[in-house]
Amino acid sequence: DTAVSQTPKYLVTQMGNDKSIKCEQNLGHDTMYWYKQDSKKFLKIMFSYNNKELIINETVPNRFSPKSPDKAHLNLHINSLELGDSAVYFCASSQDTRGAAGTQYFGPGTRLLVL
Amino acid sequence: GNSVTQMEGPVTLSEEAFLTINCTYTATGYPSLFWYVQYPGEGLQLLLKATKADDKGSNKGFEATYRKETTSFHLEKGSVQVSDSAVYFCALTNFNKFYFGSGTKLNVKP
DSSP, X not given: OOSEEEEOSEEEEXXXXXXXXXXXXXXXXXXXXXXXXXXXXXXXXXEEEETTEEEEEOSOOTTEEEEXXXXXXXXXXXXXXXXXXXXXXXXXXXXXXXXXXXXXXXXXXXXXXXX | OOEEEEOOSOEEEETTOOEEEOEXXXXXXXXXXXXXXXXXXXXXXXXXXXXXXXXXEEETTEEEEOBTTTTBOOEEESSOOGGGOEEEEEEEEETTEEEEOOOEEEEEEO
């Protein structure tokens, strides 16, 4: 009964390929996020969805496209993968109240390596 | 704007030493402040939080006090253990966005 789960845990692929990462939360939260963590552990927010609607879209190449089929799922599709996309991608969720973000709960991460 | 600055690591301590990891923030309004911990190979976990000035968050022997006058939220622990070795992130939330510091790696040697 993992709260925030991601698949796959590891992803090794060639440059130019298209890949997807899936995220599911069973906490009943309204908001979900995607973060990218680089090799120096710096954490950068990429996207945020609230009740299936995009609310945060940071400066991210348009090769990255999030999709939220329902409020419990937020998937990340990446087209034409590049070497610089190699990182750990974390999904997170939170229950927001009155427009204020609540505590974030993180998934275990997806380690993407582009060769 | 909103931002979080934390001390650069790595911090290396011997077991039972006193730990301080500094965190300062810049924010408009009244943010909530957090410390998250990331153990090797895992995602971030909430360690403690404080939602208003002078609140003290505490968990697992760690403490941090929300100091509005110095815009700080320093993490402390009186006696660290080897199992505390991890990366620690200070963060704030303001309105609907989270802002994370760059992380501080802690190595505790037996």
